[in-house]
Amino acid sequence: MLTSTPFDSFSLNHASQSKRRVAYFYDSDVGNYAYVSGHPMKPHRMRMAHSLILNYGLYKKMEIYRAKPATKYEMTRFHSDEYIDFLFKVTPDTISKHLTEQVKYNFNDDNPVWDGLSEFCSISAGGSMEAAARLNNRKCDIAINWAGGLHHAKKSEANGFCYVNDIVLGILELLRFHPRVLYIDIDVHHGDGVEEAFYTTDRVMTVSFHQYGDFFPGTGDIGDIGVSEGKNHSVNVPLRPGMDDVSYSRVFQRVIKGVMDWYRPDAVVLQCGGDSLSGDRLGSFNLSMRGHANCVNYVKSFNLPTMLVGGGGYTMRNVARTWAFETGVVVGEEVGPDLPYDDFYGHQYYAPDYILDVKPSNMPNQNTDTYLTQVCTKVLDNIKKTMTFSPSVQMTDVPRYPLIPALDEEFEDIADDEDEDENKDLPVRE
Numbered sequence: 001m002l003t004s005t006p007f008d009s010f011s012l013n014h015a016s017q018s019k020r021r022v023a024y025f026y027d028s029d030v031g032n033y034a035y036v037s038g039h040p041m042k043p044h045r046m047r048m049a050h051s052l053i054l055n056y057g058l059y060k061k062m063e064i065y066r067a068k069p070a071t072k073y074e075m076t077r078f079h080s081d082e083y084i085d086f087l088f089k090v091t092p093d094t095i096s097k098h099l100t101e102q103v104k105y106n107f108n109d110d111n112p113v114w115d116g117l118s119e120f121c122s123i124s125a126g127g128s129m130e131a132a133a134r135l136n137n138r139k140c141d142i143a144i145n146w147a148g149g150l151h152h153a154k155k156s157e158a159n160g161f162c163y164v165n166d167i168v169l170g171i172l173e174l175l176r177f178h179p180r181v182l183y184i185d186i187d188v189h190h191g192d193g194v195e196e197a198f199y200t201t202d203r204v205m206t207v208s209f210h211q212y213g214d215f216f217p218g219t220g221d222i223g224d225i226g227v228s229e230g231k232n233h234s235v236n237v238p239l240r241p242g243m244d245d246v247s248y249s250r251v252f253q254r255v256i257k258g259v260m261d262w263y264r265p266d267a268v269v270l271q272c273g274g275d276s277l278s279g280d281r282l283g284s285f286n287l288s289m290r291g292h293a294n295c296v297n298y299v300k301s302f303n304l305p306t307m308l309v310g311g312g313g314y315t316m317r318n319v320a321r322t323w324a325f326e327t328g329v330v331v332g333e334e335v336g337p338d339l340p341y342d343d344f345y346g347h348q349y350y351a352p353d354y355i356l357d358v359k360p361s362n363m364p365n366q367n368t369d370t371y372l373t374q375v376c377t378k379v380l381d382n383i384k385k386t387m388t389f390s391p392s393v394q395m396t397d398v399p400r401y402p403l404i405p406a407l408d409e410e411f412e413d414i415a416d417d418e419d420e421d422e423n424k425d426l427p428v429r430e
């Protein structure tokens, strides 16, 4: 049984030493949105992460952009017209008059209707779509959108605090230029919305590492491997509570190495949900910040066009810490251990120690070595079968025209204006 030791073996990957051009997407409005009172999902954490990123000076090593918010039309590349129409139309005052739609589109306590909901979705989705477009145009090697990663949203349904699936929209954009896209999900929850969207195609491989067994959303069994052309292109790694850094990195690296060797993707999307961290309000994994960031470091070492998105994460101070550290990993700078003095320093968020690290706890790891070895063996057996299928380049529902029609010059002008965002927002106390 592997024990829960600090992940001190972490070291920044400087593979190839080639300069990786990093595009970072941030909209300073994002932290102003709030789900209903008491809801665990807090967009404010993106502003906290951004503040750390700026105050560690990481903006000097990447290009900072504010993406054009996604339009309704762009969202319907994946979502149904009627669902998006309703999402943009409904308000907290009118939702009670639409009982049929409440049920049909899954609006409830988990997925409430709140002021500014559709604008928030536009910011999240716009970031991932422009991140993908910049990767397509080879304007950057790695793109980051911490406001994205909303992996549970379905075609015509809100799900798991997610309403618009920015990841699916981003992957659809990547598929215009990349024959095979790999999606990796290290959120503590199964990446069900993304898996479902690409369940029947071999042009996207989805790989989800998640807590499984009496846990939301209940899908992600190891036997769920995709169907039709997509058979063996959905990979599920179901895990028990207590996953620690050592066991997680062992499983993650084995599986991802297998995927890289056998599937040979042309681009990667890594969902970095922070609810797999130790001490999360909803998840029961035991990863430290460094154990979580090891996944970013490892994926980066393959030198493929890569998009990083956020996702879950319900202990805000730890999510902010980890996404700031991971931004450093991407640009090749290990930040910390002290926190910089920033807008939130005096707000007790980071008390009492004011250091960057998120440490693991002493919770038991319910994943035995035997169990993890069995899971890896089964998963890798399936991955190896993807070699026998030559991915078909046709996929009828992939648009053959840009998702962002006005990319190129106009997009460049807008994007360049947003260099070195100053984050002028006032701090908000939760």
Ligand SMILES: [Zn+2]
Pocket (backbone or CB within 6 Å): 187, 188, 189, 273, 275, 311, 312, 313
């Ligand atoms: Zn989650």
